[in-house]
Amino acid sequence: MAVQRKSNMHIIDGNQSAAIAAKMSRVQVVAAYPITPQTPLTEQLSQFVEQGELKAEYVAVESEHSAMAVCTSASIVGARAFTGTSSHGLAYMHEMLHWAAGARLPIVLACVNRAIGAPWNVLNDQQDSISQRDTGWIQIYCRNNQEIMDTLIQAYRIAEQVYVPVMVCYDGYILSHTEMPVDVPDQADVDRYLPPYKPHTTLDPANPKNYNLVTLANPRIGVDGKLYHGYMELRYLLQEALQNSRETILQAGREFNEIFGRDYARMFWEDRSEDAEITIVAMGSLAMEAIVAADMLREEGLKVGVLGLRVFRPFPKSDVVQALRKSRLIVVFDKNISYGSEGATCSEIKSALYGTYINASIRNFIVGLGGRDVKARELAEATKKAIASLKETVINPDYPEWICQI
Amino acid sequence: MKANAVNLIEKEWILPGNRTCPGCALSLAYRHVLKALEGQCIVTVPASCATVLHGMYPISAVNVPCVNTPFASTGASATGLVAGLKALGRKGITVLAFAGDGGTHDIGIQSLSGAAERQIDFMYICYDNEGYMNTGNQRSGSTPLGAVSGTTPVLGKQQYQKDMTAIMEAHGLPFVATCSASYPLDLYEKVKKARTIEGTRFIHIHTPCPPGWLFPFSDTIKFGEMAVETGLVVLYEIEDGIFRLTSASESIARKGGNLQPVREYFTSQGRFKTITEEQIDELQEWVNARWKQCLHRATNL
Ligand SMILES: Cc1ncc(C[n+]2csc(CCOP(=O)(O)OP(=O)(O)O)c2C)c(N)n1
Ligand code: SF4
Ligand SMILES: [Mg+2]
Numbered sequence: 001m002a003v004q005r006k007s008n009m010h011i012i013d014g015n016q017s018a019a020i021a022a023k024m025s026r027v028q029v030v031a032a033y034p035i036t037p038q039t040p041l042t043e044q045l046s047q048f049v050e051q052g053e054l055k056a057e058y059v060a061v062e063s064e065h066s067a068m069a070v071c072t073s074a075s076i077v078g079a080r081a082f083t084g085t086s087s088h089g090l091a092y093m094h095e096m097l098h099w100a101a102g103a104r105l106p107i108v109l110a111c112v113n114r115a116i117g118a119p120w121n122v123l124n125d126q127q128d129s130i131s132q133r134d135t136g137w138i139q140i141y142c143r144n145n146q147e148i149m150d151t152l153i154q155a156y157r158i159a160e161q162v163y164v165p166v167m168v169c170y171d172g173y174i175l176s177h178t179e180m181p182v183d184v185p186d187q188a189d190v191d192r193y194l195p196p197y198k199p200h201t202t203l204d205p206a207n208p209k210n211y212n213l214v215t216l217a218n219p220r221i222g223v224d225g226k227l228y229h230g231y232m233e234l235r236y237l238l239q240e241a242l243q244n245s246r247e248t249i250l251q252a253g254r255e256f257n258e259i260f261g262r263d264y265a266r267m268f269w270e271d272r273s274e275d276a277e278i279t280i281v282a283m284g285s286l287a288m289e290a291i292v293a294a295d296m297l298r299e300e301g302l303k304v305g306v307l308g309l310r311v312f313r314p315f316p317k318s319d320v321v322q323a324l325r326k327s328r329l330i331v332v333f334d335k336n337i338s339y340g341s342e343g344a345t346c347s348e349i350k351s352a353l354y355g356t357y358i359n360a361s362i363r364n365f366i367v368g369l370g371g372r373d374v375k376a377r378e379l380a381e382a383t384k385k386a387i388a389s390l391k392e393t394v395i396n397p398d399y400p401e402w403i404c405q406i
Numbered sequence: 407m408k409a410n411a412v413n414l415i416e417k418e419w420i421l422p423g424n425r426t427c428p429g430c431a432l433s434l435a436y437r438h439v440l441k442a443l444e445g446q447c448i449v450t451v452p453a454s455c456a457t458v459l460h461g462m463y464p465i466s467a468v469n470v471p472c473v474n475t476p477f478a479s480t481g482a483s484a485t486g487l488v489a490g491l492k493a494l495g496r497k498g499i500t501v502l503a504f505a506g507d508g509g510t511h512d513i514g515i516q517s518l519s520g521a522a523e524r525q526i527d528f529m530y531i532c533y534d535n536e537g538y539m540n541t542g543n544q545r546s547g548s549t550p551l552g553a554v555s556g557t558t559p560v561l562g563k564q565q566y567q568k569d570m571t572a573i574m575e576a577h578g579l580p581f582v583a584t585c586s587a588s589y590p591l592d593l594y595e596k597v598k599k600a601r602t603i604e605g606t607r608f609i610h611i612h613t614p615c616p617p618g619w620l621f622p623f624s625d626t627i628k629f630g631e632m633a634v635e636t637g638l639v640v641l642y643e644i645e646d647g648i649f650r651l652t653s654a655s656e657s658i659a660r661k662g663g664n665l666q667p668v669r670e671y672f673t674s675q676g677r678f679k680t681i682t683e684e685q686i687d688e689l690q691e692w693v694n695a696r697w698k699q700c701l702h703r704a705t706n707l
Contacts, residue, residue, distance in 0.1 A: 028490070028493035059486075059524070060524070061482060061485070061520060062519070062520030062523070063517070065479060066516070066517045066520055067482075069475060069485075069486060070483075070485050070486035070489060072483070072486060073473060073475065073482075073483040073484070073487045073490065074487070074489050074490035074493070075486075076473050076486075076490075077448075077487055077491055077496075079490035079493040081486075081490075096479065099476055203471040203473070203487075205446050205448070205470060205499065208469050209471055209472075210460055210461065210471070210474075211472065213460055213461055213474060214457060214461070214463065215462070216463070220464060222464040222465060223465055228463060
């Protein structure tokens, strides 16, 4: 049950929201490298540290690869570590993202979603974080600046419980540089919500341990005569941790609601889904645009609802199936493209529905790449186009349509 | 009291039976590094022969706490260890980065330079076997002119070695030093001294490698000594900008400064089988010129 508390509204942009959330999470080591549109986030954090508002080590590293290496090593020593990046920075970290998840280190990373080159483009899409889909990180997407604040705080709760790093993704410029009202929590409440980090690692000369040694494919007997995991067992445990993290994510959302009065006990957001025959699926701020589009279509008498994806990894297959069970048409908008295939979230929806009794048609549109404006009206028109296409065939096309000039 | 073979600390932090090759100088050097630190360190190790030395899960040959880190990230990993320890208020532990020449001169130079520029309080030791030995001996920025390797298979390397210690000196570090595994007491003294200094400390160790350099397993110490006696490796330290020759290099300088000719060093290792007379002459001139500079710079002669 939600608790009554005084709100503490501030008009801030998404980067400020993330910086304040990291500060309130009492991060102990921050390592980051500037990249548009993440830059104000890292500047704000260095300011918090220099002004003494945040008691943390701020490391102005020389690259994003190093930013994540600082985070992994700080985390393995036992410090709560934070970084933020975008686009090329995230791509540059790729090797270290695998390492962080493989080493089971509960690092939190703010990904300010941006297009990736060539050619250069600093504006928003979600190609950067989608490209890191298989690194073993939990990925949560935000629709607005309040969600950035709340999700980042929850991210530490989740990460430190399941020992899996969490990427909090929010759209560049659309959120990062746009001011909105955000209810900033009280530090005391955050402290109550987020207990200090308890590492699963020990680095102490009195009790020497060696982490992430060469590990063979098969289990191996240790000097104590016990059998220890092989590489494959360790990989299984990472997969299992993500599979089982759903409960932790929902619990973190429920308890967040109990203290802060905002409910996050959900893997995705649903809008007007009760009687929806047509469901629009979108992720991040695009989900907000989709709600406006659905309202427009409702006015025309179409029963349209919205499924706003929140947790992309682990992908909530059963929940999605449950939510889409009444839909006969699903229109998926992706701000990313798996070249030669389709949008990444569309593939997830299709895979979730396969083998269920739901036999909905699915249409995929690629939108908003490199900051191309996406208007609610365009989403509504695309949805109507999808409806019209059902007259020709209910079979899902092989490839997505693009909302662009070609 | 200066270290000698008798008073050297007895405790071992590298257990016998590790996975390095017979006659491996890296193993010998690391043994003395950990003795000098009395095991009071946290080590970060990138991909290299040192990874192999550390063992295979769940068995480690090394008795100090250690994290493995991706190849390019050693300097940043050390930074993270230092930052984490500081954030947790833990004091009195040396953070040691221990990397090969490939991990230092080439892929790791960015993160090392970044850490050094930030003056992170840690010790970086590069053991130099002059090639990518873990992947079966390919050329690195530290492979010498004329050496045959997996990626210089026919002609031998056409370029000189990168002088990494000079690059690190240019970062304005409080302590940089060169060592050789064949002179373990000199190495021990330098690591012990570096342990007491704050800031980024860089130590380069020449570590001959029998299978990579193609000489008999029993000759590791001999080739290390020969490199110093010919001046191909000069043992020195620079503390707060003050340059001192040490150990055998200091003795040679004091006894008139006469180096042995380099020829035999090259003709007796299989990796130099295609080196030309002109290359040997060139290298001799290079050695002479550098030795002159060292004699000129030395403040302790
Ligand atoms: C990013 C990356 N590229 C390549 C490798 C493969 N690799 C592992 S060790 C190594 C060479 C190491 O050379 P060096 O640092 O000199 O150490 P040594 O093996 O000679 O002791 C290479 C190329 C790797 N692990 N990571
Ligand atoms: S290849 Fe060379 S450096 Fe590597 S373990 Fe063998 S002898 Fe040592
Ligand atoms: Mg090497």
